[in-house]
Amino acid sequence: MLALGAWLMSVSIPLAAQDNHKPQPSQQHHHGEDSTDIFFRHLKLNELVVTGVTGDTKLKNSTTPITIVSAKELRSTSSTNVIDAIAKQPGMAQLTTGSGISKPIIRGLGYNRVVVMSEGVRQEGQQWGDEHGVEVDGGAVSSVEILKGPASLMYGSDAMAGVVILHSQPILPEGSLRGDASTEYQTNNGLLGYSLNMAGNQHGFVWDARWSGKMAHAYKNKYDGYVPGSQFKEMSGRLMIGLQKQWGHSRLTWTSHHLTPGIVEGERDTETGELEHEEGWTGCQYGKTLPFQQVKHYKLVWDNSLNLEKGYLKAIIGYQQNRRKEFEEEEEKPELFLKLHTITYDFRYLTHEWDGWKLSAGLGGMWQQSQNKGEEFLIPNYRLFDIGAYATVSKTLYRWTLNGGVRYDHRYLHGNELVEDEALRFTDFTRHFNGLTGSLGAVWNMNDHLNIRLNVARGFRTPNMSELASNGVHEGSLRYELGNQQLKAEYSLQGDLGIDFTSRYVSAQLALFANRIDNYIYLKGEGTFIDDNPVYAYAQGDARLLGFEAGVDFHPIHSLHLANTFSYVDAQLLHQPDNMKYLPYTPAPRWTSELKWELAHHQHSTVGHNHETDHKHFTSFVSLNNIYIAAGLECYLKQSHVFSADDTETPTPGYTLLNLSLGTDILFGQKKVAELYVTANNLLNRAYQNHLSRLKYADVNNVTGRRGVYHMGRNITFKLVIPFEI
Numbered sequence: 020m021l022a023l024g025a026w027l028m029s030v031s032i033p034l035a036a037q038d039n040h041k042p043q044p045s046q047q048h049h050h051g052e053d054s055t056d057i058f059f060r061h062l063k064l065n066e067l068v069v070t071g072v073t074g075d076t077k078l079k080n081s082t083t084p085i086t087i088v089s090a091k092e093l094r095s096t097s098s099t100n101v102i103d104a105i106a107k108q109p110g111m112a113q114l115t116t117g118s119g120i121s122k123p124i125i126r127g128l129g130y131n132r133v134v135v136m137s138e139g140v141r142q143e144g145q146q147w148g149d150e151h152g153v154e155v156d157g158g159a160v161s162s163v164e165i166l167k168g169p170a171s172l173m174y175g176s177d178a179m180a181g182v183v184i185l186h187s188q189p190i191l192p193e194g195s196l197r198g199d200a201s202t203e204y205q206t207n208n209g210l211l212g213y214s215l216n217m218a219g220n221q222h223g224f225v226w227d228a229r230w231s232g233k234m235a236h237a238y239k240n241k242y243d244g245y246v247p248g249s250q251f252k253e254m255s256g257r258l259m260i261g262l263q264k265q266w267g268h269s270r271l272t273w274t275s276h277h278l279t280p281g282i283v284e285g286e287r288d289t290e291t292g293e294l295e296h297e298e299g300w301t302g303c304q305y306g307k308t309l310p311f312q313q314v315k316h317y318k319l320v321w322d323n324s325l326n327l328e329k330g331y332l333k334a335i336i337g338y339q340q341n342r343r344k345e346f347e348e349e350e351e352k353p354e355l356f357l358k359l360h361t362i363t364y365d366f367r368y369l370t371h372e373w374d375g376w377k378l379s380a381g382l383g384g385m386w387q388q389s390q391n392k393g394e395e396f397l398i399p400n401y402r403l404f405d406i407g408a409y410a411t412v413s414k415t416l417y418r419w420t421l422n423g424g425v426r427y428d429h430r431y432l433h434g435n436e437l438v439e440d441e442a443l444r445f446t447d448f449t450r451h452f453n454g455l456t457g458s459l460g461a462v463w464n465m466n467d468h469l470n471i472r473l474n475v476a477r478g479f480r481t482p483n484m485s486e487l488a489s490n491g492v493h494e495g496s497l498r499y500e501l502g503n504q505q506l507k508a509e510y511s512l513q514g515d516l517g518i519d520f521t522s523r524y525v526s527a528q529l530a531l532f533a534n535r536i537d538n539y540i541y542l543k544g545e546g547t548f549i550d551d552n553p554v555y556a557y558a559q560g561d562a563r564l565l566g567f568e569a570g571v572d573f574h575p576i577h578s579l580h581l582a583n584t585f586s587y588v589d590a591q592l593l594h595q596p597d598n599m600k601y602l603p604y605t606p607a608p609r610w611t612s613e614l615k616w617e618l619a620h621h622q623h624s625t626v627g628h629n630h631e632t633d634h635k636h637f638t639s640f641v642s643l644n645n646i647y648i649a650a651g652l653e654c655y656l657k658q659s660h661v662f663s664a665d666d667t668e669t670p671t672p673g674y675t676l677l678n679l680s681l682g683t684d685i686l687f688g689q690k691k692v693a694e695l696y697v698t699a700n701n702l703l704n705r706a707y708q709n710h711l712s713r714l715k716y717a718d719v720n721n722v723t724g725r726r727g728v729y730h731m732g733r734n735i736t737f738k739l740v741i742p743f744e745i
Contacts, residue, residue: 069164076413080420082460082474083170084517084530084568086110088163090188094201095682097698097736099210099235099251101157101185107653109568109584110167110530112606114711115730119235119251119280120152124711125167126532127564127588127605128180131483132509134170136184138272138320140337141174143361143387147485149713154276154316154341156255158201158214158231161188168532169478169513171456172426175383175407179478179511179536187272188227190263191220196745203233207734208249209303210235220263225270227259237281237302240732242706242725245302247294248281248310267324267331274318282310282345285717285728292722309350315342330370337363344393356393362386375415382408384428389484391437397491397500398484399437399445405430423459428452430481434488445488452508454479460515469520478511478536486540486557492550499552500542506559507538526572534564539592541603544665555667562602564590580615589660598664607658607671607710613651644684644691651678658710669726671710677702694740704733 069078069085078085086108098104102121106113112124123133135142137155145151163185170178191197198217204210212233219226234252237245254277261270286295297308320337339361344353367381384406391400411424429451436447460474489502513534520527539562545554566588573581586609590602653676661668682696706729708715715727 079464079470080415080462082420082422082462082472083458083476084110084167084472084474084515084532086165086167088165090161093157093160093163094694094738094740095680095696095698097205097680097700097734097738098157099205099208099233100152101155101160101163102153102183104157105163105165105183107611108165109528109570109586110566111165111586112609112711114149114604114713115709116150116283116713119249119253119278120150122146122149122152123183124604124606125165125181125183126534126566127590127602129604131177132180132480134174134178134182136174136182138187138274138318138337139322139335140318140320140339140363140365141177141385143339143359143363143385144314144316144341145343145357145359145389147483150280150282150312151314151343152278152280154278154314155185156214156229156231156253156257156274156276158212158216159187159229159255159257159274160185162186167530168474168515168534169456169458169476169511171428171454171478171480172409172411172424172458172476175426175428176405176430176452176454176479176481176508179480179509187257187259188216188218190225190227190268191218193220193223195220197743198745199740199742201738201740203736203738205235205734205736207731208235208238209305210736223262223264225259225261225263225268227257229255229257231255234305236305238731238734239302240706240729241704242723242729243294246283246728247296247300247302247308248283250305250307251278251280252305252307253278261322265326267326268322269324270322272318272320272322274316276314276316278312278314278316279307280312280314281308282312283714283717283728284310285714287718287720289721292720294728307350310345310347313342313344313346313353316340329373330368333365333367333369335363335365337361339363345395353393354395355397356391357398358390358392360388372415377413378411379424380408380410382406395491396437396439396444398434398489398502400435401484401488402433403431403484418464420462420464421460423457425455425457428454428456428479430454432481432484432487434484444490446504448488448504450482450487450504452481454481454508454510468522470518472515472517474515476513476515478509478513480509480511482506482508482540482557489557492552499549499554501545501554501556503557503559506540506557509536509538509540511536524573524575526574528568528570530568532564532566536562536564539602541592541662542667543599543603543662544667546665553666560595561593562591563593564588564602578617580613580617582615583610583612585610591660592662596664599662601660601662603662603668604711605658605660607673608656610654610656611651612654613649615647615649617645617647640688642686644686646681646683648681649679651680652676653678655707655709669715671708671715674705674707676700676705676707691742694738694742696736696738696740698736698738700734700736701732706730706732 088105096104100121102123110126113121115121144154166182170182196219201214203212214231216229232254237249239245256275259272317340323334325332341359343357345355347354363385365383369379387403389401407428409426413422433449437445456477456479458476462472487502487504489500492499515532517530538559540559542555543558547554568586570584590605591600657673659670678700680698684691685693717727719726
């Protein structure tokens with residue numbers, strides 16, 4: 020389904036999809052729109068190119084709901100990480116345990132039910148944990164594609180809720196040498212960030228290099244003051260080299276991501292109610308304090324595509340290494356140390372279109388090994404191997420597009436025994452899982468303005484090692500977790516119905532979905548404690564989810580927009596008593612509204628130059644282009660549908676946040692020399708807790724009676740992007 024709000028206001032050119040590195044004449048590198056683009060862009064949305072099951076597909080021909088977040092919107096959004104930047108899209112949410120860590124939630128489902136794709140491979144980094152974020156540099160992400168609904172057909176196990184595809188910037192045209200430098204500052208947590216990029220294409224030899232960094236001290240709000248443990252530091256690097264020829268391409272990409280986030284424990288002084296912290300700590304100091312995490316993620320991807328007479332052959336092989344350490348008492352000695360090795364492989368053949376037909380077939384999977392290197396244990400050492408084969412077909416008939424496919428997966432999982440202090444901590448066990456999935460969909464392009472789409476898909480997810488065998492304290496989640504080796508694989512059957520209308524003055528979208536999940540795995544409180552930590556255990560039952568995303572964008576004139584969206588999901592466990600019938604951690608209903616004014620033509624400043632109109636003097640003027648000013652509301656309704664048994668969840672009151680933003684391109688003569696963005700989030704400094712925040716279950720403040728830690732207060736972000744071309 021088409022995304023609304025700011026996305027509708029910023030997209031004006033086709034976005035590349037899974038193979039978005041192919042140079043396209045219509046793509047520009049960090050350039051603004053002219054007034055003609057702005058006037059007609061709402062009529063051009065159907066021309067957007069997205070990832071389809073049989074290759075690149077126009078958005079209007081996609082049978083599944085898809086949201087695209089453009090490069091312009093990502094640059095203009097205030098966030099602390101890439102998931103934070105897209106969490107306000109319709110149907111999206113995020114689970115947070117501090118300002119530097121966010122996990123994507125799609126239509127009420129998250130963790131291992133959402134696959135994140137980066138550099139063409141699935142991101143693997145212990146994503147089963149609450150405080151385990153996505154180890155990707157947001158500065159290296161050019162656009163984001165969000166597939167909502169079961170996508171197991173293309174991505175195998177875990178893609179039950181959907182897929183978040185993080186695209187790097189497209190390959191530059193032949194003979195180009197371009198780059199950019201960006202920097203930002205946030206007032207609440209003192210975030211200082213920068214990113215430097217240089218890319219080129221010389222005679223088919225392509226390369227792209229980027230280095231990014233950011234650091235932030237603890238954030239603050241009016242109830243808690245500064246929140247100890249919410250500070251973080253991040254460093255990232257990326258280097259891509261390769262060949263781009265008529266026969267296809269071959270590219271090698273290396274990325275490195277180092278993140279050092281604090282751990283918010285939320286412990287309070289029983290007399291004063293203040294959050295406890297190290298002696299001598301001040302909220303506005305940078306650097307780590309105990310406890311904290313140290314996460315290092317390395318990735319090497321070899322991406323190949325060979326153009327054949329009737330199609331093209333793709334092969335992508337990737338290696339990832341994730342090192343996650345938790346330091347509790349000493350800065351030099353981690354108590355918990357998880358080391359994860361992952362090899363992914365994907366081979367596929369896609370045909371060119373003939374007589375409206377397109378076919379594809381592929382083979383893919385991964386090998387994984389996880390090792391415990393620390394003194395504390397949460398999950399056992401394990402090995403994993405899976406393989407999946409699929410085939411899809413698509414047919415275009417006049418104004419109809421039909422597609423479907425089937426896939427078969429096999430996954431092997433082995434957990435190792437561990438004896439600790441003469442006691443059995445983990446038992447040795449092996450599990451095999453098999454899954455048959457598929458999808459069938461149709462879209463009817465009634466005319467150039469109205470599309471109706473219908474899709475039915477079956478999803479599949481195997482239990483992860485945390486769900487099967489965890490036995491230890493999950494520090495960042497403030498609980499002791501117990502796994503269940505008898506868990507079965509989850510299967511889902513989801514139906515989607517979508518209607519989208521796009522015209523010169525109004526754009527409206529409606530996406531309905533119904534999802535039935537057999538053997539749904541969830542975490543529930545046991546009502547007991549181990550070492551003062553509440554015990555949570557994994558259980559299983561059948562579930563159903565119903566919901567929708569709706570929105571309308573009024574643009575009576577091309578420079579003025581009033582965009583509104585509403586997202587809702589009702590998620591229930593079947594055949595359960597009232598205190599256990601709602602799925603834990605379901606996002607609250609959310610309404611967003613934004614009034615945005617845009618001006619695309621030049622507004623000349625008087626920077627020491629005369630106002631002669633000849634071209635010679637005109638080129639010396641500093642001017643502003645693509646100016647916008649926006650005011651937005653985020654209204655989260657009360658979430659009273661909670662899994663209340665054994666205090667697993669508590670209701671969360673509703674709240675409304677006011678945001679303001681402005682942005683402009685800065686030109687010197689006819690050349691853009693910079694982009695400037697200023698964003699004020701939570702302008703009224705509202706104290707609130709998101710329903711998906713684990714921090715709302717921290718200690719009670721005995722002075723005020725409030726439980727848990729609150730989110731960030733007022734935050735103003737200044738961002739400057741300077742493009743250059745050699």
